[in-house]
Amino acid sequence: MSLDPRRARLWQAMDLGPLWVERNAHAAADAATGIAPAPGAVRSESFDELGTRPAEGAARDAAPHRALPIALPAGLRVQLPAAGDARAVAIARMDWSELQKSVAACVACPLCKTRTQTVFGVGHRGARWMIVGEAPGAEEDARGEPFVGQAGRLLDNMLASIGLSRQGETDSSVYIANVLKCRPPGNRNPEPAEAAACEPYLRRQIALIRPALIVVMGRVAAQSLLATDATIASLRGRVHTIVVDELAIPVVVTYHPAYLLRNLADKAKSWTDLCFAREVYARAALAG
Ligand code: SF4
Numbered sequence: 001m002s003l004d005p006r007r008a009r010l011w012q013a014m015d016l017g018p019l020w021v022e023r024n025a026h027a028a029a030d031a032a033t034g035i036a037p038a039p040g041a042v043r044s045e046s047f048d049e050l051g052t053r054p055a056e057g058a059a060r061d062a063a064p065h066r067a068l069p070i071a072l073p074a075g076l077r078v079q080l081p082a083a084g085d086a087r088a089v090a091i092a093r094m095d096w097s098e099l100q101k102s103v104a105a106c107v108a109c110p111l112c113k114t115r116t117q118t119v120f121g122v123g124h125r126g127a128r129w130m131i132v133g134e135a136p137g138a139e140e141d142a143r144g145e146p147f148v149g150q151a152g153r154l155l156d157n158m159l160a161s162i163g164l165s166r167q168g169e170t171d172s173s174v175y176i177a178n179v180l181k182c183r184p185p186g187n188r189n190p191e192p193a194e195a196a197a198c199e200p201y202l203r204r205q206i207a208l209i210r211p212a213l214i215v216v217m218g219r220v221a222a223q224s225l226l227a228t229d230a231t232i233a234s235l236r237g238r239v240h241t242i243v244v245d246e247l248a249i250p251v252v253v254t255y256h257p258a259y260l261l262r263n264l265a266d267k268a269k270s271w272t273d274l275c276f277a278r279e280v281y282a283r284a285a286l287a288g
Pocket residue numbers: 103106107108109110111112118180181182194197198
């Protein structure tokens with residue numbers, strides 16, 4: 001099969017070319033031996049050398065989706081805490097406009113004193129896929145948009161590699177938000193109290209969007225969203241569930257693009273996670 005130049009550039013951007021050869025070799029080995037992948041294996045479906053299914057288009061257009069022939073291990077199932085105070089109750093009732101105004105004026109934690117501006121979120125408010133990161137960095141704080149700069153470009157390439165985009169309002173368009181809406185000084189990790197204060201906003205965003213799948217990026221975001229102190233290594237490759245407004249939403253964990261820029265070898269793992277997310281999404285779409 002000939003290599004589409006646009007896809008080739010994406011693979012180059014993610015340093016994924018060599019991995020793909022190895023992955024096909026594994027798939028061929030599975031087919032030859034008939035040995036089922038071990039429980040917890042993240043994928044076993046046959047892909048072409050571009051990392052795409054035959055006739056793949058945008059992620060939601062890849063019907064008919066084929067369910068994985070493996071049983072996915074149970075992940076964490078987290079009921080996001082019920083709103084227990086007046087502020088959280090009020091946030092849980094807001095529409096998009098009220099929510100955006102509330103975030104912009106928020107002084108609920110000390111990060112309001114050091115931010116340039118809040119970073120609300122970007123993308124399609126009817127998205128099937130939602131991406132959740134940690135907190136704004138310097139560029140996000142300056143521009144008011146999550147995942148910009150070098151890490152943002154890598155995220156865009158990662159999304160494009162599975163047919164998704166932060167642009168537009170189609171089934172391939174994602175919504176992107178952070179756990180925290182304000183930048184921690186010096187890009188330090190958020191304090192638990194800061195994440196707790198900001199959590200009602202993310203919960204309301206999720207409730208308004210009602211995505212079919214959430215991909216959470218980075219240890220801090222994963223630990224915050226899933227209310228766990230587990231390592232990212234133990235959280236990857238499993239389907240977690242959060243429940244928002246009685247809607248159970250599958251969650252898949254992967255590395256943050258900023259981390260991948262510093263740890264190039266882990267881009268391969270991140271690609272595995274994206275393929276896994278695509279499988280989970282396909283299952284959710286079939287079930288839905
Ligand atoms: S981080 Fe969240 S809770 Fe803290 S001031 Fe910003 S918007 Fe408010």
